[in-house]
Each structure stands twice: as C-alpha cells, then as structure tokens.
Amino acid sequence: MSCDSIAFKEAVQRRRSVYQINKKSPIEDKRLEEIVRTALQEVPSSFNSQSTRLVVLVKDDHDKFWDIVKDILKAHVPEDKWESTGNRIQGFRNGYGTILFYEDPEPIKALQSKLPAYADKFPQWSDHTSAMHQYMLWVALEAEGFGCNLQHYNPLPDQKASAEWNIPLEWSLKAQLVFGGVEAGAREGLKARDEISLEKRLFIHGASA
Numbered sequence: 001m002s003c004d005s006i007a008f009k010e011a012v013q014r015r016r017s018v019y020q021i022n023k024k025s026p027i028e029d030k031r032l033e034e035i036v037r038t039a040l041q042e043v044p045s046s047f048n049s050q051s052t053r054l055v056v057l058v059k060d061d062h063d064k065f066w067d068i069v070k071d072i073l074k075a076h077v078p079e080d081k082w083e084s085t086g087n088r089i090q091g092f093r094n095g096y097g098t099i100l101f102y103e104d105p106e107p108i109k110a111l112q113s114k115l116p117a118y119a120d121k122f123p124q125w126s127d128h129t130s131a132m133h134q135y136m137l138w139v140a141l142e143a144e145g146f147g148c149n150l151q152h153y154n155p156l157p158d159q160k161a162s163a164e165w166n167i168p169l170e171w172s173l174k175a176q177l178v179f180g181g182v183e184a185g186a187r188e189g190l191k192a193r194d195e196i197s198l199e200k201r202l203f204i205h206g207a208s209a
C-alpha cells in the first residue's frame, strides 16, 4: 500500500476521525492520484469483481459537493436545528477533498448469474469490498499527513452528483471520505476511544504460548 512514509502499524494506529481539517494538502495532487490508483489496483474484491468506482473531488469540486449536500439538507432540516447541521457540513467543506465510494451493480449482477448459489450474498460482499477500499484509503491518506473522516450522506446528493460529475446513476454511493490538512492541535486534542475490552472481542484457539 501507499504508506511509504511511515510503517504500516504506525499508520493503522494514527488513523482517527479528524474533523478539524483545512484546505492545505500535505501532498501533490499527483501523489494523491497515485494512492487512489494503488487502492483500485491492490485492494481485493469479492470474486475479484472489481466493482468499486472511486470519484475523487478536490478543491472547487469538493466545495461544490458539500454545497450540494448543504442545499438539499437545508430543505429538509427544521430551521431551529439548522445551525448545528450547517456547521457540520461547513466542517467537511473546510477540507481539501472528498473521495466518493461507489459500487457498480453490473459486475455484481454478472456474478449472480454466473454463480446463482451465492446470488443473495453478492450485494453484501459488494459492501464489504467498498469498505476495504474505504479503510485502505483512510489509513493511507492519514499516513501522508491528511486528517480524514468518513461520512454517509447518500442517497441525498446522488442525483445532483451524478449530473455534475457525469456519474452513472446506477452506481450506488456507499460513503464519502473527507480529507484535508489537520488544523493545529486537532490530532492531539482527539479524545481517547472508549474501548470494549479485547477480552470480550478476541478469541484465540490453538496458538503456542
């Protein structure tokens, strides 16, 4: 993966949900593209479906996406609740870019026809495939010095995004990874996660002491 700058374990430990982000990118756009290409080339997919489609929006296009979300939400959210919602969306807009994670239903349908015994499982595995891309890119971008957070405003912006960036309407938008420069002190100010004890979550059998 594209974590050349720091070791894999350190990158995994560094990843958090970082909301105080700005428009300063720690890397060139070319490097960003290289990382996203690596994700598409190296992240596995169920039955090698390669169903993930990534749309990367930076700078003005990133702003435009969050303006679309804001305008749609404004029409739905009651006036007295708007301030916090509006501030939250503005926080995402303050970032440098957003990766839109889509899944293309065509390879999934093809697999369902080819392997009917698994037909009902393929949509779920398509979601898993998307999640693998999301996690890899979240870790990789944080390794490069970005702060990221993962959002789910789909399906609200689906139609307008499709028209704006020529995205096939059949593609299913699963998640949005927002990224940007990390505001001073933002990472240090993150609260420690509440952790459910590993004893309740990890079960190893048969390992040597």
Ligand SMILES: Cc1cc2nc3c(=O)[nH]c(=O)nc-3n(C[C@H](O)[C@H](O)[C@H](O)COP(=O)(O)O)c2cc1C
Pocket (backbone or CB within 6 Å): 015, 016, 017, 018, 149, 150, 151, 152, 193
């Ligand atoms: C599948 C998944 C969905 C998530 N959805 C959202 C979301 O819609 N909005 C959000 O702000 N954070 C979202 N998060 C972030 C989690 O709340 C966050 O990762 C978790 O609380 C642990 O905090 P950390 O990311 O700082 O380690 C999501 C995370 C995962 C893995």
